[in-house]
Amino acid sequence: MKQLIRHQSLLVLMALVVFFTGLGRYPLFNEDESRNATCGAEMFRRADWIVPTFNNELRTDKPILVYWLMLASNKLFGISEFSARFASSFLSIGTTLLTWHLGRRLYSANVGFLAAVILCTCLLFSAVGRAATPDATLVFLVTFAFASYVWVVARQRGGQFCGDGLSSIENEPLATEIRTNDTEAESGEQTKSLSPVCHPVLRMLVPANWKLAIPMYAAMGMAVLAKGPIGLILPVASLALFLLLAIRNRDLEQGTLVKPVGPAWRRGFVAIMQTFRLRQVLNVVRNLNVLIGTGIVLAIAMPWYVAVGITTDGVWLREFLLDHNLGRALSPKENHSGFPLYVLYYCIALPLGCFPWTAFLPVALYRMKQRFQESDRFRDSDVLVACWAGVWFLFFSLASTRLPNYLLPAYPAIALIMARYFYEWERDDVDAGVYSFNLCCRATMIGGAIMTPGIMIAAYLLFSGEQYLGPAGIIPVIGAFAATRFLDVENRRRVMQCLTGSALFLTILIVGFAPERIGHYQDSPLFIEKAKQMAAGADINIGTYGYFEPSVVYYAGNQVSILNTPWEVADFLASHPHAFVITPLSRHNELRDVLTGDISEVMRHRNFLHRTELILLGRN
Secondary structure (H helix, E strand, O other), X not given: OHHHHHHHHHHHHHHHHHHHOOOOOOOOOOHHXXXXXXXXXXXXXXXXXXXXXXXXXXXXXXXXXXXXXXXXXXXXXXXXXXXXXXXXXXXXXXXXHHHHHHHXXXXXXXXXXXXXXXXXXXXXXXXXXXXXXXXXXHHHHHHHHHHHHHHHHHHHOOOOOOOOHHHHHOOOOOOOEEEOOHHHHXXXXXXXXXXXXXXXXXXXXXXXXXXXXXXXXXXXXXXHHHHOOHHHHHHHHHXXXXXXXXXXXXXXXXXXXXXXXXXXXXXXXXXXXXXXXXXXXXXXXHHOOHXXXXXXXXXXXXXXXXXXXXXXXXXXXXXXXXXXXXXXHHOOOOOOOOOXXXXXXXXXXXXXXXXXXXXXXXXXXXXXXXXXXXXXXXXHHHHHHXXXXXXXXXXXXXXXXXXXXXXXXXXXXXXXXXXXXXXXXXXXOOOOOXXXXXXXXXXXHHHHHHHHHHHHHHHHHHOOOOHHHHHHHHHHHHHHHHHHHHHHOOOHHHHHHHHHHHHHHHHHHHXXXXXXXXXXXXXXXXXXXXXXXXXXXXXXXXXEEOOOOHHHHHXXXXXXXEEOOHHHHHHHHHOOOOEEEEEEHHHHHHHOOOOXXXXXXXXXXXXXXXXXXXXXXXXX
């Protein structure tokens, strides 16, 4: 109990610092964050809990859950950057704790604690965990679904997911059920029914009844409200694959199946056929209560989907399901095609998102492969997290639209894989793995050394005056160097403390303090502030010509007019005494002949993350 309290207290404190440091002290970044926050603000102003809109037009990119969370935080804290990001940060703390609980049930409390620290300090997870997007919500709900499943199975196996429960079924038949009637009981005889029943492995690896699966499917239902059908499809696919592999492993051990031999392609083909036997697939689907679970998901998600479909005459459903789900899978959307070679894209994006733990990921995966061959006692746990991460990786590698954050729901599984490797390595009292671990530390030092000039060059080009952020790359260099020194004297506990401490320090600096400095270069809030200052408290009208950023709509607080011709600009500026237009400096010459003499340049500022100049036009 003391360990549980200590671990959770430390994790909550760490996550609070990572996810709430300076949360509301910088403007909204990127298109997605601004669009989501604007949608939540517009729904809040008109007290609408059904139809999401952006710039007073229907928004079909995301389902409703992220906007409901923003409506609640806007009610508590008012409309602000902090309110827009609050739910993501709060749920990211929950994901951190859930990862600890997963590790505690799958392996041990120490593995869970280390996995939670690794997850919290992966730069992509910590950055997205503070953003006004639905990603953090989806990650929390998917992790909750897996945690619910693991908790139920662990209870059935004596408290641990890899408990002793399977030992009681080692000698049970695979496809028959022993039944005893009254007459046979009196004579002491038994007969076997040859009807197919639940595979013995499934008796320990699925919830004993559908009621125990309600929390798991309820989380999936909320995930469908957060991101769409993948909130159900991918978790169920991951669990089904895990159970099919568990069945095949036991059948191979019992001799029911023959281990494939021959060339690699033949072994792989035979293994696939053995895993996805139709009979066992149906068995798994039935025992996972997929039909009942789908009903639970529909009961949670369908009321809103039906409501928004009726309110928008089916437009929202058609555009979301066909364009933003099916369309993204079949063709690139919004210039998010990524790398031409599908699988290689995430082979690069995933390690980068895990920095500063990048160098250890390949070694952890290789060590997991070795444990599969050794029939490790935690094999079921290893297979589960491997299926969780693998299904997400494969699914989005095959999709045409690719973004690094699409793999975020698999990051808890990745963290568990690395934590298992670190814990195993730390407890090893021989020299095994010291050389490879030393190489990983040196690779981390090289990554930090490359990071330092990279940040300084980017700051020089985009944020002149912020070059001092560059030395942040020295932090992993110092941490990895100190780790190698302790490694030389075989003090492995100090090695892990150096790595985790430097990772935490780097994360807090990069996601907690750096955004506040960079936020000063955002152009939209500066232009809107200047316009409001010139209007002296009166209402303003904002238009854009040859330029548009979603953050303009958020900070304007009302609809922004997108103007397409110089005459539209002239009419817009003449229609309101406090009308302003934001346009690139390069387009100003197109407007000179149509603007009246009282319209002039009010303000000039560099376009954020670009090298072009923007100007604000209005009555001086």
